[in-house]
Amino acid sequence: MPDRLSAATLGGLPAEVERPSYDLGRVDIGVVHLGIGAFHRAHQAAVFDAALRSGDPRWGIIGVSLRSASVRDQMVPQDGLYTLLERSDAGQQARIIGAVRDVLVAPEGPDRVVAALTLPTVHIVTLTVTEKGYHLDPATGRLREGDAEIVADLADLSAPRSVPGFLVAGLAARRAAGLPPFTIISCDNIPHNGPRLRAAVLAVAQAHDPALAEWIAEEGAFPQTMVDRIVPATTDDDIAALAHDIGVEDRAMVKTEPFLQWVIEDRFCGPRPDFAAFGVQLTTEVAPWEEAKLRLLNGAHSGIAYLGGLAGVERVDQFVALPEGRAFVEALWDESATTLSPPPGLDIATYRDRLMARFANSTLAHRTRQIAMDGSQKLPQRLVAPILARRAKGEPVDALVLAVAAWMRWQAGVDDAGEPFTVDDPLAGDTAAAMAGARDANERVAALLSIGAIFPAAFGQDAALVALLGRALEALEEGGALATLRSHPE
Structure with a gap:
């Protein structure tokens, strides 16, 4: 059995494997990502990794798994490192991504997730939680207030359970600490995802504190976005084949295509990377x-x-x-x-x-x-x-x-x-x-x-x-x- 991919084994990788050009120990946490599955690791994390490689150390990521510990258990033993394997009929290119600096499991410690959202260095929260993670009626776009997790969060936010609940709890903690809100970027395939997420967050906030809801509405930002990259599920055969190629086992690897597209409405309430320099399209109309x-x-x-x-x-x-x-x-x-x-x-x-x-x-x-x-x-x-x-x-x-x-x-x-x-x-x-x-x-x-x-x-x-x-x-x-x-x- 080969060694696991980690900071200690980076130096032994084949020359053709692209490695982080930045010091992993000097990366600041600027992003919290909710729903750290394969799509995020192949898409948004690759863009933030490009920002780190450009010399801007502000865009490290804390990933949050909202359900199981599987991604945490894949990534933490690897110091957050994983291989992004771009495949086409012309060949493949392996790149080690170092942008994800920690992974939290929400059910195990919701307070740790809220604490991450309250970090002064965090300016952006991204989400890939699939359509059902928003607790929105797909036909109307309204919050499903009868869902068990929403019912719990409308009653008490001391241990949030839903995506809107975590966001409201994090924003409330920032407001109490005198910190500005973060920009919240939905990266799921929901029409008008920014406005819909905004409505869900404001509904939960209004139930707890109308002044908080007003602050979020006036000071926060929920840009609409479109994301595109095909990311098939990783199989055990994929992991074994990569281990044969690079000499270490990577349980967190993701495979994808060379194509990547990210279109973001130019609506932010704080710092952001130089997105355009990394191929992201900023527009007034998504x-x-x-x-x-x-x-x-x-x-x-x-x-x-x-x-x-x-x-x-x-x-x-x-x-x-x-x-x-x-x-x-x-x-x-x-x-x-x-x-x-x-x-x-x-x-x-x-x-x-x-x-x-x-x-x-x-x-x-x-x-x-x-x-x-x-x-x-x-x-x-x-x-x-x-x-x-x-x-x-x-x-x-x-x-x-x-x-x-x-x-x-x-x-x-x-x-x-x-x-x-x-x-x-x-x-x-x-x-x-x-x-x-x-x-x-x-x-x-x-x-x-x-x-x-x-x-x-x-x-x-x-x-x-x-x-x-x-x-x-x-x-x-x-x-x-x-x-x-x-x-x-x-």
């Missing part, structure tokens, strides 16, 4: 970038996840290698693209070409099952919104509807080969209960459309749309995903 990414990249990913998962196609690159798979993605893009208002500098045709090349990157091994998680939180912005936009103009929605029907078929928890699987979704109980007793595809469609947290009333009131969904779901149930794709009009 929404057009966000919409294009959600409806093209993420919308296609959802369709691929459910159709591919039902058909037993394990990876995204395998799906788009199928003629019928590629044709479906192009058809979905043809539909969704007409609902966009592209910002200056974004050519949709070029963007689509680049997306297809990214999907076809076989070295990523991006699993359809990974993308299929939490679909109820993702459908409204990725598929439902463009369907409604096109229906309002009387335009066809065949490909988009097929993607939604595939999600509906997924809720049964069995693939086209009859193999059962677990529907990994916060509303899995609701979808199962809705479908219980439904006798055919049309009844299942009607039952699922009744879930207001996913589908607005206008969706279910469109008789022609409901009938189209029923036919698509029936085709998937009777013939399977691949047969349905082959018969689908291009």
